[in-house]
Amino acid sequence: MADSELPTRPKPEETPAGEAPAEGESKSASKSAAKKAAKEKAKAEKAAQRAAQEQAQKAAQNTEDTAKHLYGPIPETEDVIPSTRFSELSEEHHDKEVTVVARVDNARVQSAKLAFLMLRQQGQKVQAVIAAKEPISRQMVKYTGGLNVNSIVQVTGIVKKPDTPISSATIQNLELHIQKVYMISEAAQMLPMQVKDAERPPPDTTEEGPQVDAEGAPIVTLKTRLDNRTLDLQTETSQAITWISSGVSELFAEYMIKSGSRWIFTPKLVGAATEGGSNVFEVKYFKRNAYMAQSPQLYKQMCIAGDMESVFEIAPVFRAEDSNTHRHLTEFAGLDFEKTFRSHYHEVLDFAEDLLVFILSQLKVRYSKQIEIIQKSYPKAGDFKLPKDGKALRLTYMNGVNLLKEAGVDVSEQERFENDFSTAMEKQLGQIIRDKYDTDFYVLDKFPMAVRPFYTKADPQDPRFSNSYDFFMRGEEIMSGAQRINDIKELEASMVAKGVNPNQEGFEDYLNAFRQGCPPHAGGGLGLNRIVMFFLGLPNIRLASLFPRDPQRLRP
């Protein structure tokens, strides 16, 4: 059995029922009693295991090993046997031989003649058992039960139906009776955390250091997970989340391509900080300074001025904001699009709504298994509700203000167009809309001009408002978009009105694009990580990023 920095967790089914805390006991008293009992239990188990291991060792030393060719380093001469994936295993395999390549999730010597492996493949778990019986030697049993956790092994064995379902495995109706076990990649004896401990969701607190839960199992904090992200990615939940993330970009690209849009790559290294100087990362660019693009906004519009009609981009976005919240990253995946329209920006808004409905509904179709796995760990938010008729719910900003007002919220600043909704208001509005319209996805149109950037087109009917929109999931913003001003005079006037100097360095090429004629257009920018986070109801955006970046975190 491999040692590790964290104590081994006893299986829940092994904990006597009597140890469960009595109802009504104070939480901390119950916790500390449980901890103590769990510790003693773990100690006793360890001692028993040590004894079994010693016994196996002794037995192994006394006999000649007749199974040497059946285990150990993978022989170079070994023919490559086609391996079966866990996801392919079914009852049809009963009593048949299969070969699998998997991680050791757990290894345990039961006696000199018996050992167990829990094998893991992309989060799925299958139990394997090895018994010393011709040609299997006691040495081979000892080797198998002593494999370092997380090593990658090739195991050949017969698939058997267990007497009772293996509750600690994810595939519970079969087990593997080991015939051969070869090492493919050996993990170190000491791991900074156990993958099986990271299967349980992190606590809400970000407090550091290993802690133990009521059942004596180690609690792995979000920080420990992210510090050891390669291990954390191996959990069933992380595997599922990374598939959802992959799915969002796949569906975005699929929809955009089908619509006849062109895939573009705009520069991330830009010569000037045009979108607000303080939130931009500065780069040493040979003998001068450059900046990391905060969005592809100006370049998307230049592509439209360049007659590309409809464009989209999937690329990192960089924000030098010192925001240390659950939903801010300094680098995230942006899904951007920009399109011309014939007569009204609602042509583009209709398109964008259909795009989001497509992505969110197809996630449910194509990734239902992954969603189910994630909901086991993060059940709190519940299923993501889409509008029943397949059309997005569209309200105006003023509709939103009035809904909040009816609910008794002070929206006087919002009514005077002095401030956008606060995050708390957005969340409350999300709840009101969910209750009233039974949807977690909706759109607010016609934001006040005062709260939007200079390139936003004012509403020609009422210039206090603008032809702009935000998209929301569970009351949090995932996209901002608008009709853009395409007339040079109107654009320059809007810049001046917003306190942006049109003659500032970096705007020359952008403004020239309009001086050279530019068709009416609108677009938007989506945050991929936010879509994943809110769709799944994850408590932290870092769980929806492979290797998250925030003001404190630059590694791994």
Place this chain on the structure above:
Amino acid sequence: MADSELPTRPKPEETPAGEAPAEGESKSASKSAAKKAAKEKAKAEKAAQRAAQEQAQKAAQNTEDTAKHLYGPIPETEDVIPSTRFSELSEEHHDKEVTVVARVDNARVQSAKLAFLMLRQQGQKVQAVIAAKEPISRQMVKYTGGLNVNSIVQVTGIVKKPDTPISSATIQNLELHIQKVYMISEAAQMLPMQVKDAERPPPDTTEEGPQVDAEGAPIVTLKTRLDNRTLDLQTETSQAITWISSGVSELFAEYMIKSGSRWIFTPKLVGAATEGGSNVFEVKYFKRNAYMAQSPQLYKQMCIAGDMESVFEIAPVFRAEDSNTHRHLTEFAGLDFEKTFRSHYHEVLDFAEDLLVFILSQLKVRYSKQIEIIQKSYPKAGDFKLPKDGKALRLTYMNGVNLLKEAGVDVSEQERFENDFSTAMEKQLGQIIRDKYDTDFYVLDKFPMAVRPFYTKADPQDPRFSNSYDFFMRGEEIMSGAQRINDIKELEASMVAKGVNPNQEGFEDYLNAFRQGCPPHAGGGLGLNRIVMFFLGLPNIRLASLFPRDPQRLRP
């Protein structure tokens, strides 16, 4: 007629044949004679045009305008008429009314009663004509012929078959007889270059300033094009190139997704300069330094160690190399993939070869029209040759060395594994292989270990070589890849052998990934812009980037 900074080019068909330089004349003499003649010709044309315009003006002043509602700024009350795209126009439209939205490519007053427009839509051109005849007024003719070039207009008219094909249009068998013309977006009178002048490929020299070619037409240098990229993107050739670029990423994503690979986003902001400190951009990251990722190499491998099995990324790659060549950019679009394999890295190499054959052959299927357009401007390189049997040609590095040796090239350094092929050698080898095997795409396998990075797996049969490969198009490298070392001890030894310190900051998380067990894997990284450049035979990689970045260029 709109003025512009550059002289108006007389149409080739208007140039008397006698002006063509006599054969045998010295190049410069012929050029200067032609220039002079062209200038005189242009001068005469301008004078004639001015006279026509004055005449039109005079005529217009003397009568009341009965057509006021048929032209000018687009009326807000105007019903939105469904517009027809140039690509949809056919002989079926003859004698029918259509409405189009397009750029003014050229506007010309012929007389007080007659004016011509050349209309452009994504590079395609259609001629429109307006004649003063009830209800069309002379004022409307004057307005139409005087439209600023590059303005976007909505034109309604009757499609007619012209007596002779319109040779200066791309759609030559029809013309539009104008009934209404409304302004959608007006361009300035002065443009830094004319789109129609940028339709001709830039000269090989990068000399600055406007020049005139043998026919008196302005030559637009690459620098002028790139400085005014929004205008340059409007040419038929640029439109086609940006479609090919879009197609390469579309096909890459399509193939990877179909293979079951997961789409990933790895961080571009990294904490340490792990892949060679001098070629990396430094970023101010709050109170410390960060760096721009030079490739997703280490992160792709960490995803594999995180049990993701097959991953791909489409993202910018940043190289702080001070290389000012025709094929280097400081920022380009990288297409990366990494995959586990069962027994031999050739499983992944087979996959990658099929991927490239898929991309290159599907480009020919899906973008044949665009390729045809581009070949008109860049015919030199010829059609891109793919292997006839649909399987990539795979040679070894030593095969390549021997082919060069047979051709009399000094390859003594390459035979001693002291240096990789030089660019000149690669090009020569490309020509040899094209002649011998009739393909522009091929793979070299088994590069010497000495010329590959530390994470490359040595060939177990002969450690002088490695399990690594390069992909070539027309003799230029577009991809580098290899089996990666997945054993921690082997990896650390390889780092030491290559003079890389495993204890250097930034390697900790990468090396831990291997200490925690990592399956055998291989992968590669493609440069999208290079694929586009070499597939199309473009003379400069900047033509294959929307807004190119090089040591001198940070704008637009």
